[in-house]
Amino acid sequence: MENILLYLSYDGTGYSGFQIQENAPTVQAALERALQIIYKQPVRITGAGRTDAGVHALGQAATYKAPFAIERRNLPSAINTLLPSDIVVTGAEAVDSHFHVRYDARRKIYSYTIDRAPQPQVLKRLYSWHLPDRLDLKMMSHAAALFEGTHDFKLFQVSGSGVIDTKRSLFRVKLENKKREQLLFITFEGSGFLYRMVRLITGSPVRVGLGKLDLAAIDEALKGKDAFAAGPTAPAAGLCLEKIFYD
Amino acid sequence: MENILLYLSYDGTGYSGFQIQENAPTVQAALERALQIIYKQPVRITGAGRTDAGVHALGQAATYKAPFAIERRNLPSAINTLLPSDIVVTGAEAVDSHFHVRYDARRKIYSYTIDRAPQPQVLKRLYSWHLPDRLDLKMMSHAAALFEGTHDFKLFQVSGSGVIDTKRSLFRVKLENKKREQLLFITFEGSGFLYRMVRLITGSPVRVGLGKLDLAAIDEALKGKDAFAAGPTAPAAGLCLEKIFYD
Numbered sequence: 001m002e003n004i005l006l007y008l009s010y011d012g013t014g015y016s017g018f019q020i021q022e023n024a025p026t027v028q029a030a031l032e033r034a035l036q037i038i039y040k041q042p043v044r045i046t047g048a049g050r051t052d053a054g055v056h057a058l059g060q061a062a063t064y065k066a067p068f069a070i071e072r073r074n075l076p077s078a079i080n081t082l083l084p085s086d087i088v089v090t091g092a093e094a095v096d097s098h099f100h101v102r103y104d105a106r107r108k109i110y111s112y113t114i115d116r117a118p119q120p121q122v123l124k125r126l127y128s129w130h131l132p133d134r135l136d137l138k139m140m141s142h143a144a145a146l147f148e149g150t151h152d153f154k155l156f157q158v159s160g161s162g163v164i165d166t167k168r169s170l171f172r173v174k175l176e177n178k179k180r181e182q183l184l185f186i187t188f189e190g191s192g193f194l195y196r197m198v199r200l201i202t203g204s205p206v207r208v209g210l211g212k213l214d215l216a217a218i219d220e221a222l223k224g225k226d227a228f229a230a231g232p233t234a235p236a237a238g239l240c241l242e243k244i245f246y247d
Numbered sequence: 248m249e250n251i252l253l254y255l256s257y258d259g260t261g262y263s264g265f266q267i268q269e270n271a272p273t274v275q276a277a278l279e280r281a282l283q284i285i286y287k288q289p290v291r292i293t294g295a296g297r298t299d300a301g302v303h304a305l306g307q308a309a310t311y312k313a314p315f316a317i318e319r320r321n322l323p324s325a326i327n328t329l330l331p332s333d334i335v336v337t338g339a340e341a342v343d344s345h346f347h348v349r350y351d352a353r354r355k356i357y358s359y360t361i362d363r364a365p366q367p368q369v370l371k372r373l374y375s376w377h378l379p380d381r382l383d384l385k386m387m388s389h390a391a392a393l394f395e396g397t398h399d400f401k402l403f404q405v406s407g408s409g410v411i412d413t414k415r416s417l418f419r420v421k422l423e424n425k426k427r428e429q430l431l432f433i434t435f436e437g438s439g440f441l442y443r444m445v446r447l448i449t450g451s452p453v454r455v456g457l458g459k460l461d462l463a464a465i466d467e468a469l470k471g472k473d474a475f476a477a478g479p480t481a482p483a484a485g486l487c488l489e490k491i492f493y494d
Contacts, residue, residue, distance in 0.1 A: 009369040056370060076366055088369045119323055122256040122335045123303060123487075127370055240370075 001065040003099055004075075006031075007091040008060040012051060012236070013126050014086055018060065019050045027051075027087055031062065034082035039067045048101045048244050049108065052196065054236030056127060059109075059243035063101040099246075107171070107189060107245040110198045113238045114184040114206075121182065128183065129238035135184070135209035137177055143205035143218055144173040144186060151222045155230040156201050157194035168192050173201070187242075202234035248312040250346055251322075253278075254338040255307040259298060259483065260373050261333055265307070266297045274298075274334055278309065281329035286314045295348045295491050296355065299443065301483030303374060306356075306490035310348040346493075354418070354436060354492040357445045360485045361431040361453075368429065375430065376485035382431070382456035384424055390452035390465055391420040391433060398469045402477040403448050404441035415439050420448070434489075449481035 008031070016024035020032070028045060035043035048061040070078065075092040083089070115121050115128040116135070147170050154166040172189040186205070188198050204221070207213035213229060220226035255278070263271035267279070275292060282290035295308040317325065322339040330336070362368050362375040363382070394417050401413035419436040433452070435445050451468070454460035460476060467473035 011369050011372075058370070080366060085367070085372055086369060088366050088372075090364075090366050117337075119327060119335050119337050120332070122258050122333060123305070123374055125258075125332055125335075 001067060002069055003095050003097050004064055004066045004072075005093050005095045005099070005101065006045075006062050006064075006076075006079075006089050008062055009058045009088045009090055010056065010060065011086040011126070012054050012056045015053065017051060017053045017055070018047050018057075027057075027060075028062075030083060030087055031079075034079050035064065037082050038070070038078060041067055043067070046101050048105050049193070049241060050195075051239075051241055052199075052236055055239045055241070056237075057241040060241055061101050061105075061244045061246075063095065063099065104246055105192075105244050106247060107191060108193060109242040109244075110188045110193070111240050111242050112186040112188070112198060112202045112234060113240070114186070115182065116184055117182040124183070126237055127240070129235045131206065133210055135206070136211065137175060137184070137209065139211075139215075140205045140209035141175045143208035143213075143215055144175055146215065146218050146222065147173045147201055152224055153194055153197055153201075153222075154224055155221050155227050156197050158196045158200075161195045163194060166194060168194065168197070175205075196233060199234045199236070199239055200231045202238070203231040204229055206234065207232075248314060249316055250342050250344050251311055251313045251319075252340050252342045252346070252348065253292075253309050253311075253323075253326075253336050255309055256305045256335045256337055257303065257307065258333040258373070259301050259303045262300065264298060264300045264302070265294050265304075274304075274307075275309075277330060277334055278326075281326050282311060284329050285317070285325060288314055290314070293348050295352050296440070296488060297442075298486075298488055299446075299483055302486045302488070303484075304488040307488055308348050308352075308491050308493075310342065310346065351493055352439075352491050353494060354438060355440060356489040356491075357435045357440070358487050358489050359433040359435070359445060359449045359481060360487070361433070362429065363431055364429040371430070373484055374487070376482045378453065380457055382453070383458065384422060384431070384456065386458075386462075387452045387456035388422045390455035390460075390462055391422055393462065393465050393469065394420045394448055399471055400441055400444055400448075400469075401471055402468050402474050403444050405443045405447075408442045410441060413441060415441065415444070422452075443480060446481045446483070446486055447478045449485070450478040451476055453481065454479075 018027045020026050020028040045062045045064045072092050076089040079089045113128040115130045120130040150169040170190040174187045176185045217229035221229035265274045267273050267275040292309045292311045319339050323336040326336045360375040362377045367377040397416040417437040421434045423432045464476035468476035
C-alpha cells in the first residue's frame with residue numbers, strides 16, 4: 001500500500017481540534033470520512049501535530065496508507081469536493097513506507113496574530129486575538145527573544161500532559177508589527193512544541209508588553225523556577241500552524 | 248435630537264444583506280436591536296448603501312437620530328457589546344441635522360478579491376472568489392480601465408431595479424496582483440453605484456482574462472448595445488465596501 005502524505009489547511013473555528021474524538025467535530029474525522037468515500041473502506045490518518053480546538057492550520061500534514069493508487073495530481077481536488085469548505089487539501093505526494101509524519105518532522109512554524117485596532121477588525125476576528133491595549137513592542141521583542149534556544153519548557157505546557165522530556169529548541173521567536181494593518185505577528189520556529197506551548201509562551205511577552213511582567217521573571221520561568229511568568233494561555237483563534245519541514 | 252453618524256464594519260456571510268427585511272437576518276436589524284437596548288426605545292437607522300447578501304463592509308456608514316446624548320467616545324464600545332461579533336462599530340460622530348448619509352456621500356470605494364491559488368485558501372474562503380484558472384492580467388487591466396469615466400451603466404445593474412438615471416462615474420478601476428499571497432484585488436472608486444454594479448462589472452474583466460470576451464464587446468456594452476458582455480455576476484463573498492467619503 002502506498003504511503004500518501006497530504007498537506008492540509010483548515011479554519012479551526014468549527015472544530016474541537018485536529019485529533020479524532022467522540023461526539024465532537026474534528027478535522028481528522030472529516031478527512032477520514034472523505035477518504036472512506038474515495039477508497040470505499042475505512043482509512044486511518046496520522047497527523048503531524050494535534051492542533052487544539054479553534055486553532056487554524058495552513059501547513060498541517062497527515063499520512064495514510066492508500067488501499068489503491070489514485071492519480072496524485074487529481075487527489076487534492078477529489079478529496080476537497082468531499083470535504084466541508086473549511087478544510088482544504090493543498091497537496092499530496094507519495095512518501096517512503098518508513099516515513100513518519102510526526103517523528104520525521106524537523107521543524108515547525110507557528111504564527112500568532114494579535115489585532116491591535118481599537119475595535120475588533122471584523123474580518124480578522126476568527127483569526128486573531130483582539131488586544132487594543134497599549135503594548136511596549138520593544139520590551140515584547142526582548143521578552144520573545146528570551147525563548148529562543150534550547151530550554152526546559154515544562155512550565156510552558158498544559159500540566160499533566162504526560163510528556164517526560166520537556167526540553168525543546170526554538171530557533172526563532174520573532175515579532176513583526178504591521179502598523180498599517182494594525183496587526184502584530186509573532187512567529188515561532190522550533191524543532192518541536194509541547195501541548196499549548198505556543199499559546200502559553202505568547203501570553204508572557206504580552207504581559208511584558210502591558211507592563212505587568214518583567215524579563216527576569218521569564219528567565220526564572222525558563223529555568224523552571226517561576227510558574228507565575230508563564231502564560232496566560234493566549235486565545236486559540238490567533239494561532240496558526242504555518243508549516244512543517246521534512247528532510 | 249442629535250444626528251449620529253456611525254462607521255460600521257461587518258462580515259456579511261451570515262446576513263441577507265444590510266437592509267432590513269422580514270424573516271431574514273440583516274445588519275440593519277441587528278444594529279437597530281442593539282440601539283433599542285441602549286436608548287430603551289425603537290431607533291431607526293439609515294444606511295449609506297445597501298450591501299447585498301454575503302457582501303462585506305469595512306467602511307459602511309449609517310445615521311440615526313439619538314433620543315438622548317451619550318458620550319461619543321464610549322458609544323462604539325457600548326454598541327459593540329450588544330452586537331454579534333460579526334458586526335463592529337468602528338467610530339461615531341455627531342453630524343449636522345441636515346446631513347444625509349446616502350445623498351451626501353461623495354465617493355465610495357469597493358474592493359473585489361479573487362483567490363488565485365490552485366486550491367482555495369481556506370482562511371480567505373469567506374472573503375474571496377476562488378478562481379484558479381489562468382488569467383491574462385494585462386488584458387484584464389485593459390478591460391477594467393474601460394469602465395473608468397462616466398458611462399451609462401444600465402447593462403451593469405440588476406434589471407428592473409427601477410432606477411431611471413443609470414449614468415455613473417467611476418474614477419478608478421484598478422487591478423492589483425499580489426503574487427506571493429496569490430490574491431488579485433480589483434478596486435472600484437466612484438461617485439455612486441447601481442444595484443449589483445460592482446459584481447456585474449467584475450465578471451466582464453474576468454471573462455476577458457479567461458480569453459472568453461474581447462475588449463470591443465465591453466465597449467459596446469458600455470454604449471448600452473451588447474448585454475452579452477456584462478457580467479456574469481461575481482460571487483458576493485469577494486466584495487467589500489471599503490470606504491465612503493463625505494465632504
